[in-house]
Amino acid sequence: MKKPIVVLGIGELGSVFARAFLKNNYPVYPITRKTDINELAATIDPELILVCTGESDLQAALKTIPAHWKDRVAMMQNELLPRDWENHNFINPTVISVWFEKKKGMDSKVLISSPVFGTKAQILAESLALIDIPAHVLANEADLLFELVVKNLYILTTNIAGIAIKSGANVDDLRNNHLDLMREVSRDVLKLQTALTAQTFDEIQLEQGMMKAFEGDLAHGCMGRSAPARLDRALELAKEFNLDMPTLQNIKQKS
Known part of the structure:
Protein backbone atom coordinates (compact mmCIF):
# COMPACT_ATOMS: atom_id res chain seq x y z
CA MET A 1 0.00 0.00 0.00
CA ALA A 139 19.13 17.30 -13.41
CA ASN A 140 19.82 20.03 -10.85
CA GLU A 141 18.71 23.22 -9.07
CA ALA A 142 20.34 25.48 -11.67
CA ASP A 143 18.19 23.91 -14.40
CA LEU A 144 15.11 24.38 -12.21
CA LEU A 145 15.86 28.06 -11.65
CA PHE A 146 16.28 28.61 -15.40
CA GLU A 147 12.94 26.88 -16.09
CA LEU A 148 11.15 28.93 -13.43
CA VAL A 149 12.50 32.15 -14.96
CA VAL A 150 11.41 31.02 -18.45
CA LYS A 151 7.89 30.45 -17.13
CA ASN A 152 7.85 33.80 -15.32
CA LEU A 153 9.12 35.54 -18.44
CA TYR A 154 6.38 33.89 -20.52
CA ILE A 155 3.54 34.71 -18.12
CA LEU A 156 4.54 38.26 -17.27
CA THR A 157 5.57 39.23 -20.80
CA THR A 158 2.43 37.91 -22.48
CA ASN A 159 0.07 39.21 -19.78
CA ILE A 160 1.58 42.69 -19.54
CA ALA A 161 2.05 43.10 -23.29
CA GLY A 162 -1.58 42.01 -23.63
CA ILE A 163 -2.64 44.93 -21.43
CA ALA A 164 -0.84 47.30 -23.79
CA ILE A 165 -2.27 45.76 -26.99
CA LYS A 166 -5.87 45.69 -25.68
CA SER A 167 -7.21 43.75 -28.65
CA GLY A 168 -7.59 40.19 -27.46
CA ALA A 169 -4.20 39.36 -28.97
CA ASN A 170 -2.72 35.88 -28.80
CA VAL A 171 0.94 34.89 -28.54
CA ASP A 172 1.21 34.45 -32.32
CA ASP A 173 0.10 38.07 -32.78
CA LEU A 174 2.56 39.15 -30.12
CA ARG A 175 5.62 37.56 -31.73
CA ASN A 176 4.66 38.50 -35.30
CA ASN A 177 3.04 41.92 -34.96
CA HIS A 178 4.33 43.34 -31.68
CA LEU A 179 7.87 41.98 -31.45
CA ASP A 180 9.41 45.28 -30.25
CA LEU A 181 6.81 45.57 -27.47
CA MET A 182 7.36 41.92 -26.51
CA ARG A 183 11.11 42.46 -26.17
CA GLU A 184 10.75 45.74 -24.28
CA VAL A 185 8.40 44.14 -21.77
CA SER A 186 10.54 41.02 -21.43
CA ARG A 187 13.62 43.19 -20.85
CA ASP A 188 11.94 44.82 -17.85
CA VAL A 189 10.67 41.44 -16.61
CA LEU A 190 14.14 39.92 -16.89
CA LYS A 191 15.59 42.84 -14.95
CA LEU A 192 13.15 41.99 -12.16
CA GLN A 193 13.90 38.25 -12.30
CA THR A 194 17.62 39.01 -12.03
CA ALA A 195 17.03 41.12 -8.92
CA LEU A 196 14.70 38.53 -7.33
CA THR A 197 17.16 35.66 -7.85
CA ALA A 198 20.51 37.49 -7.56
CA GLN A 199 21.48 35.58 -10.71
CA THR A 200 22.11 36.56 -14.31
CA PHE A 201 20.62 34.71 -17.27
CA ASP A 202 21.24 34.35 -20.99
CA GLU A 203 18.62 36.58 -22.62
CA ILE A 204 18.74 34.68 -25.93
CA GLN A 205 18.26 31.29 -24.24
CA LEU A 206 15.34 32.64 -22.23
CA GLU A 207 13.65 34.05 -25.33
CA GLN A 208 14.14 30.72 -27.09
CA GLY A 209 12.48 28.99 -24.14
CA MET A 210 9.59 31.44 -24.30
CA MET A 211 9.22 30.92 -28.07
CA LYS A 212 9.09 27.14 -27.55
CA ALA A 213 6.14 27.67 -25.19
CA PHE A 214 4.50 29.99 -27.75
CA GLU A 215 4.73 27.19 -30.31
CA GLY A 216 2.90 24.88 -27.91
CA ASP A 217 -0.27 26.97 -28.32
CA LEU A 218 -0.08 29.83 -30.81
CA ALA A 219 -3.70 30.76 -30.16
CA HIS A 220 -3.08 31.24 -26.44
CA GLY A 221 -4.48 34.60 -25.36
CA CYS A 222 -2.00 37.13 -23.99
CA MET A 223 -4.07 38.85 -21.35
CA GLY A 224 -5.67 36.60 -18.73
CA ARG A 225 -7.79 37.75 -15.79
CA SER A 226 -4.70 38.00 -13.59
CA ALA A 227 -2.79 40.33 -15.93
CA PRO A 228 -3.50 43.65 -14.11
CA ALA A 229 -2.58 42.10 -10.75
CA ARG A 230 0.64 40.69 -12.24
CA LEU A 231 1.58 44.13 -13.56
CA ASP A 232 0.89 45.75 -10.18
CA ARG A 233 2.90 43.06 -8.36
CA ALA A 234 5.84 43.47 -10.74
CA LEU A 235 5.88 47.24 -10.23
CA GLU A 236 5.67 46.85 -6.44
CA LEU A 237 8.66 44.52 -6.49
CA ALA A 238 10.53 46.89 -8.81
CA LYS A 239 9.96 49.65 -6.26
CA GLU A 240 11.22 47.41 -3.47
CA PHE A 241 14.43 46.70 -5.41
CA ASN A 242 14.74 50.27 -6.71
CA LEU A 243 14.55 49.12 -10.35
CA ASP A 244 13.70 51.35 -13.29
CA MET A 245 11.16 49.53 -15.48
CA PRO A 246 10.10 52.17 -18.02
CA THR A 247 8.02 49.95 -20.31
CA LEU A 248 5.98 48.45 -17.47
CA GLN A 249 5.51 51.87 -15.86
CA ASN A 250 4.32 53.31 -19.18
CA ILE A 251 1.84 50.46 -19.70
CA LYS A 252 0.48 50.99 -16.18
CA GLN A 253 0.00 54.72 -16.77
CA LYS A 254 -1.92 54.08 -20.01
CA SER A 255 -4.05 51.18 -18.74
Whole structure:
Protein backbone atom coordinates (compact mmCIF):
# COMPACT_ATOMS: atom_id res chain seq x y z
CA MET A 1 0.00 0.00 0.00
CA LYS A 2 1.43 3.36 -1.04
CA LYS A 3 1.59 6.22 1.43
CA PRO A 4 -1.06 8.91 0.90
CA ILE A 5 -0.47 12.22 -0.85
CA VAL A 6 -1.86 15.45 0.56
CA VAL A 7 -3.10 18.06 -1.92
CA LEU A 8 -3.39 21.47 -0.27
CA GLY A 9 -5.88 23.43 -2.35
CA ILE A 10 -8.34 21.57 -4.58
CA GLY A 11 -8.97 24.07 -7.34
CA GLU A 12 -8.78 23.31 -11.06
CA LEU A 13 -5.08 22.37 -11.08
CA GLY A 14 -5.23 20.70 -7.69
CA SER A 15 -7.97 18.41 -9.02
CA VAL A 16 -5.79 17.44 -11.99
CA PHE A 17 -2.90 16.45 -9.72
CA ALA A 18 -5.26 14.58 -7.40
CA ARG A 19 -6.59 12.54 -10.34
CA ALA A 20 -3.03 11.78 -11.46
CA PHE A 21 -2.03 10.55 -8.00
CA LEU A 22 -5.17 8.41 -7.69
CA LYS A 23 -4.43 6.87 -11.09
CA ASN A 24 -0.98 6.00 -9.71
CA ASN A 25 -2.61 4.19 -6.74
CA TYR A 26 -1.83 6.84 -4.13
CA PRO A 27 -4.60 7.62 -1.63
CA VAL A 28 -5.25 11.38 -1.78
CA TYR A 29 -6.18 13.61 1.15
CA PRO A 30 -7.43 17.05 0.12
CA ILE A 31 -6.92 20.06 2.35
CA THR A 32 -9.50 22.82 2.00
CA ARG A 33 -10.08 25.95 4.07
CA LYS A 34 -12.22 23.84 6.42
CA THR A 35 -9.54 21.20 7.07
CA ASP A 36 -7.65 21.14 10.38
CA ILE A 37 -4.18 20.45 9.00
CA ASN A 38 -2.66 19.70 12.41
CA GLU A 39 -5.37 17.17 13.16
CA LEU A 40 -4.71 15.50 9.80
CA ALA A 41 -0.95 15.57 10.40
CA ALA A 42 -1.45 13.62 13.61
CA THR A 43 -3.24 10.80 11.79
CA ILE A 44 -1.36 10.19 8.51
CA ASP A 45 2.24 9.90 7.28
CA PRO A 46 2.10 11.23 3.71
CA GLU A 47 4.49 10.59 0.83
CA LEU A 48 4.32 14.25 -0.14
CA ILE A 49 2.31 17.42 0.34
CA LEU A 50 1.59 19.26 -2.90
CA VAL A 51 0.65 22.91 -2.37
CA CYS A 52 -1.84 23.88 -5.09
CA THR A 53 -3.07 27.27 -3.85
CA GLY A 54 -2.98 30.38 -6.00
CA GLU A 55 0.08 32.63 -5.93
CA SER A 56 -1.55 35.17 -3.61
CA ASP A 57 -2.33 32.47 -1.01
CA LEU A 58 1.01 30.68 -1.21
CA GLN A 59 2.85 32.25 1.73
CA ALA A 60 -0.09 31.75 4.09
CA ALA A 61 -0.38 28.12 2.96
CA LEU A 62 3.33 27.40 3.39
CA LYS A 63 3.19 28.70 6.97
CA THR A 64 0.60 26.03 7.83
CA ILE A 65 2.84 23.07 6.87
CA PRO A 66 3.56 21.05 10.05
CA ALA A 67 7.24 20.78 11.03
CA HIS A 68 7.43 17.00 10.52
CA TRP A 69 6.13 17.38 6.93
CA LYS A 70 8.79 19.89 5.86
CA ASP A 71 10.95 17.21 4.21
CA ARG A 72 8.29 16.31 1.60
CA VAL A 73 6.75 19.55 0.31
CA ALA A 74 6.07 20.18 -3.39
CA MET A 75 4.94 23.41 -5.10
CA MET A 76 3.52 24.28 -8.53
CA GLN A 77 2.54 28.00 -8.52
CA ASN A 78 3.16 30.54 -11.26
CA GLU A 79 5.72 33.29 -10.56
CA LEU A 80 7.52 30.89 -8.21
CA LEU A 81 11.17 31.51 -7.28
CA PRO A 82 13.46 30.16 -4.51
CA ARG A 83 12.85 33.29 -2.40
CA ASP A 84 9.23 32.10 -2.02
CA TRP A 85 10.17 28.96 -0.09
CA GLU A 86 13.67 29.55 1.30
CA ASN A 87 12.52 31.09 4.60
CA HIS A 88 10.19 28.17 5.44
CA ASN A 89 12.97 25.67 6.25
CA PHE A 90 11.77 22.99 3.86
CA ILE A 91 14.19 20.13 3.25
CA ASN A 92 14.85 19.55 -0.47
CA PRO A 93 11.43 20.75 -1.69
CA THR A 94 10.09 19.57 -5.04
CA VAL A 95 9.02 22.19 -7.58
CA ILE A 96 7.20 21.74 -10.88
CA SER A 97 6.87 24.44 -13.51
CA VAL A 98 3.37 23.73 -14.80
CA TRP A 99 2.88 24.06 -18.55
CA PHE A 100 -0.69 22.80 -18.74
CA GLU A 101 -3.93 24.65 -18.14
CA LYS A 102 -7.18 23.55 -16.55
CA LYS A 103 -10.22 25.77 -16.78
CA LYS A 104 -13.68 25.11 -15.44
CA GLY A 105 -15.73 22.90 -17.74
CA MET A 106 -12.74 22.06 -19.94
CA ASP A 107 -10.20 19.25 -19.95
CA SER A 108 -6.50 19.90 -19.32
CA LYS A 109 -4.64 21.61 -22.16
CA VAL A 110 -0.90 20.97 -22.50
CA LEU A 111 1.45 23.58 -23.99
CA ILE A 112 4.78 21.79 -23.48
CA SER A 113 6.27 19.25 -21.07
CA SER A 114 6.39 20.46 -17.45
CA PRO A 115 9.88 20.38 -15.87
CA VAL A 116 10.15 19.19 -12.25
CA PHE A 117 13.00 18.92 -9.76
CA GLY A 118 13.32 17.67 -6.18
CA THR A 119 13.12 14.54 -4.07
CA LYS A 120 9.54 13.74 -5.16
CA ALA A 121 9.99 14.74 -8.83
CA GLN A 122 9.68 11.21 -10.17
CA ILE A 123 6.31 10.69 -8.48
CA LEU A 124 4.92 13.86 -10.05
CA ALA A 125 6.25 13.02 -13.53
CA GLU A 126 5.05 9.39 -13.42
CA SER A 127 1.62 10.31 -12.07
CA LEU A 128 0.99 13.05 -14.65
CA ALA A 129 2.05 10.67 -17.45
CA LEU A 130 -0.81 8.36 -16.45
CA ILE A 131 -3.32 11.09 -17.38
CA ASP A 132 -1.44 12.02 -20.58
CA ILE A 133 0.26 15.14 -19.26
CA PRO A 134 3.99 15.16 -20.13
CA ALA A 135 6.53 16.14 -17.47
CA HIS A 136 10.27 15.58 -17.22
CA VAL A 137 12.70 15.45 -14.30
CA LEU A 138 15.51 18.03 -14.30
CA ALA A 139 19.13 17.30 -13.41
CA ASN A 140 19.82 20.03 -10.85
CA GLU A 141 18.71 23.22 -9.07
CA ALA A 142 20.34 25.48 -11.67
CA ASP A 143 18.19 23.91 -14.40
CA LEU A 144 15.11 24.38 -12.21
CA LEU A 145 15.86 28.06 -11.65
CA PHE A 146 16.28 28.61 -15.40
CA GLU A 147 12.94 26.88 -16.09
CA LEU A 148 11.15 28.93 -13.43
CA VAL A 149 12.50 32.15 -14.96
CA VAL A 150 11.41 31.02 -18.45
CA LYS A 151 7.89 30.45 -17.13
CA ASN A 152 7.85 33.80 -15.32
CA LEU A 153 9.12 35.54 -18.44
CA TYR A 154 6.38 33.89 -20.52
CA ILE A 155 3.54 34.71 -18.12
CA LEU A 156 4.54 38.26 -17.27
CA THR A 157 5.57 39.23 -20.80
CA THR A 158 2.43 37.91 -22.48
CA ASN A 159 0.07 39.21 -19.78
CA ILE A 160 1.58 42.69 -19.54
CA ALA A 161 2.05 43.10 -23.29
CA GLY A 162 -1.58 42.01 -23.63
CA ILE A 163 -2.64 44.93 -21.43
CA ALA A 164 -0.84 47.30 -23.79
CA ILE A 165 -2.27 45.76 -26.99
CA LYS A 166 -5.87 45.69 -25.68
CA SER A 167 -7.21 43.75 -28.65
CA GLY A 168 -7.59 40.19 -27.46
CA ALA A 169 -4.20 39.36 -28.97
CA ASN A 170 -2.72 35.88 -28.80
CA VAL A 171 0.94 34.89 -28.54
CA ASP A 172 1.21 34.45 -32.32
CA ASP A 173 0.10 38.07 -32.78
CA LEU A 174 2.56 39.15 -30.12
CA ARG A 175 5.62 37.56 -31.73
CA ASN A 176 4.66 38.50 -35.30
CA ASN A 177 3.04 41.92 -34.96
CA HIS A 178 4.33 43.34 -31.68
CA LEU A 179 7.87 41.98 -31.45
CA ASP A 180 9.41 45.28 -30.25
CA LEU A 181 6.81 45.57 -27.47
CA MET A 182 7.36 41.92 -26.51
CA ARG A 183 11.11 42.46 -26.17
CA GLU A 184 10.75 45.74 -24.28
CA VAL A 185 8.40 44.14 -21.77
CA SER A 186 10.54 41.02 -21.43
CA ARG A 187 13.62 43.19 -20.85
CA ASP A 188 11.94 44.82 -17.85
CA VAL A 189 10.67 41.44 -16.61
CA LEU A 190 14.14 39.92 -16.89
CA LYS A 191 15.59 42.84 -14.95
CA LEU A 192 13.15 41.99 -12.16
CA GLN A 193 13.90 38.25 -12.30
CA THR A 194 17.62 39.01 -12.03
CA ALA A 195 17.03 41.12 -8.92
CA LEU A 196 14.70 38.53 -7.33
CA THR A 197 17.16 35.66 -7.85
CA ALA A 198 20.51 37.49 -7.56
CA GLN A 199 21.48 35.58 -10.71
CA THR A 200 22.11 36.56 -14.31
CA PHE A 201 20.62 34.71 -17.27
CA ASP A 202 21.24 34.35 -20.99
CA GLU A 203 18.62 36.58 -22.62
CA ILE A 204 18.74 34.68 -25.93
CA GLN A 205 18.26 31.29 -24.24
CA LEU A 206 15.34 32.64 -22.23
CA GLU A 207 13.65 34.05 -25.33
CA GLN A 208 14.14 30.72 -27.09
CA GLY A 209 12.48 28.99 -24.14
CA MET A 210 9.59 31.44 -24.30
CA MET A 211 9.22 30.92 -28.07
CA LYS A 212 9.09 27.14 -27.55
CA ALA A 213 6.14 27.67 -25.19
CA PHE A 214 4.50 29.99 -27.75
CA GLU A 215 4.73 27.19 -30.31
CA GLY A 216 2.90 24.88 -27.91
CA ASP A 217 -0.27 26.97 -28.32
CA LEU A 218 -0.08 29.83 -30.81
CA ALA A 219 -3.70 30.76 -30.16
CA HIS A 220 -3.08 31.24 -26.44
CA GLY A 221 -4.48 34.60 -25.36
CA CYS A 222 -2.00 37.13 -23.99
CA MET A 223 -4.07 38.85 -21.35
CA GLY A 224 -5.67 36.60 -18.73
CA ARG A 225 -7.79 37.75 -15.79
CA SER A 226 -4.70 38.00 -13.59
CA ALA A 227 -2.79 40.33 -15.93
CA PRO A 228 -3.50 43.65 -14.11
CA ALA A 229 -2.58 42.10 -10.75
CA ARG A 230 0.64 40.69 -12.24
CA LEU A 231 1.58 44.13 -13.56
CA ASP A 232 0.89 45.75 -10.18
CA ARG A 233 2.90 43.06 -8.36
CA ALA A 234 5.84 43.47 -10.74
CA LEU A 235 5.88 47.24 -10.23
CA GLU A 236 5.67 46.85 -6.44
CA LEU A 237 8.66 44.52 -6.49
CA ALA A 238 10.53 46.89 -8.81
CA LYS A 239 9.96 49.65 -6.26
CA GLU A 240 11.22 47.41 -3.47
CA PHE A 241 14.43 46.70 -5.41
CA ASN A 242 14.74 50.27 -6.71
CA LEU A 243 14.55 49.12 -10.35
CA ASP A 244 13.70 51.35 -13.29
CA MET A 245 11.16 49.53 -15.48
CA PRO A 246 10.10 52.17 -18.02
CA THR A 247 8.02 49.95 -20.31
CA LEU A 248 5.98 48.45 -17.47
CA GLN A 249 5.51 51.87 -15.86
CA ASN A 250 4.32 53.31 -19.18
CA ILE A 251 1.84 50.46 -19.70
CA LYS A 252 0.48 50.99 -16.18
CA GLN A 253 0.00 54.72 -16.77
CA LYS A 254 -1.92 54.08 -20.01
CA SER A 255 -4.05 51.18 -18.74
